[in-house]
């Protein structure tokens with residue numbers, strides 16, 4: 001295991017990740033990885049546990065069991081403890097028993113270099129497009145409170161503003177930069193969420209259904225947009241999506257979840273023809 | 288200079304206001320009531336803005352303001368009672384502080400020393416309030432919404448009870464009042480102190496930390512996902528807000544020339560909350576305008592309602608106490624029909640009167656409404 005970790009070149013690695021809410025096992029023994037520069041898709045029917053997986057990766061939920069590593073070092077680790085340990089319905093309960101538990105806060109994980117968007121858009125609703133992006137620079141501050149208040153951080157502020165403007169330029173939002181964020185059309189709001197996430201300077205970008213609610217044309221343009229982001233920002237991308245055209249077009253690899261379990265993984269071509277995947281999407285009962 | 292040119296439409300009205308204050312200080316025969324309203328209004332402006340920083344800009348519904356004002360008032364008073372008056376003030380107790388900061392410093396440096404002493408005491412008053420805020424922040428800020436309000440309200444009430452304990456009497460004089468410390472003579476001092484403090488708060492709001500506070504208010508989950516440490520920033524906002532509440536408490540002591548725990552009941556916090564709501568949640572200038580209007584209404588403009596001599600013959604409506612009835616009705620109308628307050632979340636400036644800004648304001652109004 002430790003040898004494996006030493007040679008771990010993946011940017012994100014999940015090992016035996018399980019999330020149990022009361023009696024419900026929302027994610028069951030999930031292991032997966034994202035390698036540098038990859039676009040990886042996480043797909044599955046409604047309620048399969050995709051967003052729950054995102055929430056564990058980004059620190060919103062503490063997994064019941066398992067370990068998550070970012071750029072080779074473990075950042076999240078847990079084993080069934082307390083009340084849940086008696087009713088634990090997942091697997092590998094003992095694997096991490098004697099290891100230190102790690103549960104950093106969401107902002108710490110963002111600072112490490114991952115950033116996400118939300119399935120239900122969450123923009124700062126009283127702020128302009130520009131300010132939404134600028135706020136995401138706050139975590140990269142190098143000066144303290146007093147220099148910020150008395151404007152002794154002018155150079156830092158200036159470079160943030162410049163970077164934010166150029167980010168809006170590359171994401172095609174500069175024309176609307178002074179508009180209120182939530183007054184934008186839906187597609188642009190999704191794009192702004194991506195721009196805001198990029199402003200934190202992540203190396204891993206997590207997109208939760210970026211094409212939700214989009215028509216085919218918008219989806220096509222988003223597909224090109226995501227591909228361009230990977231090129232221009234050098235980020236690896238993990239995305240959840242129901243639009244199969246988008247997924248098959250840009251993913252290097254795909255993981256398929258159903259009822260919290262991974263039922264298939266592989267390249268788009270393999271997944272398209274996978275019997276279990278087709279059954280899961282058509283709703284065939286498993287025995 | 289660039290700063291001055293950029294904000295000229297805000298700076299000019301402020302300078303005009305301060306010039307007026309200086310003039311009112313110099314000319315004789317200004318109505319007593321006007322002076323009272325202006326002095327008290329200046330002090331309430333500061334505490335309202337400090338509450339707005341926390342409730343309006345950071346989105347934390349806290350009701351501890353009176354408690355932190357009380358801490359500031361007692362700190363300022365106990366450190367500044369003239370040593371000659373101590374035996375009379377602390378009738379039943381031996382005072383812990385045998386000196387008065389202002390007296391000590393004016394002994395060293397004359398009137399400059401006295402000014403320095405008052406400024407220093409105000410800062411200490413703020414720091415004491417901030418220190419208590421820091422202590423309770425950790426458990427209290429974990430609570431959400433109404434629970435936070437209840438906990439902070441409880442804290443303020445507990446502080447008010449504790450401060451009257453016999454054990455603390457060498458500092459607080461038990462349930463007797465504290466007096467004999469330097470107080471405001473003119474209008475200029477309270478306006479200057481409040482002005483400087485509010486300017487500092489505006490600097491904070493417009494800094495990257497202020498943007499982080501607003502982000503937390505707008506969407507806590509998104510803010511955290513963007514790398515903003517929630518616990519740290521909430522605590523920071525809470526401590527800053529309490530610091531300035533402490534200073535305004537000290538100023539209230541200076542205005543009233545005496546300090547007693549019963550001044551700082553939760554009714555006072557509700558008054559400040561009303562001012563914030565009337566002025567506009569998320570508007571600094573709104574809180575200031577709200578303060579002066581509120582104080583003017585409650586202390587001055589509606590006074591005639593209490594005087595039965597003004598009754599129309601045959602309709603004995605006006606009598607002592609009727610003022611508060613009308614006042615409450617006005618507040619209710621205000622809160623029911625102008626839910627976003629006088630200013631909404633905009634700021635006052637001269638361009639406020641030009642068409643363009645008003646148009647934008649109107650649009651943001653309708654946006655908010657559909658949002659809710």
Ligand SMILES: Nc1ncnc2c1ncn2[C@@H]1O[C@H](COP(=O)(O)OP(=O)(O)OP(=O)(O)O)[C@@H](O)[C@H]1O
Nearest residue numbers: 021024026044045046047048049050051052053119
């Ligand atoms: N906080 C929670 N408490 C209890 N159950 C939860 C919680 N969060 C998610 N679940 C449950 O976990 C399961 C997986 O939900 P999740 O949101 O991860 O699905 P999803 O794959 O993202 O689905 P969709 O495609 O609809 O977004 C669901 O049954 C959901 O009800």
Ligand SMILES: [Mg+2]
Nearest residue numbers: 050051052119
């Ligand atoms: Mg989901």
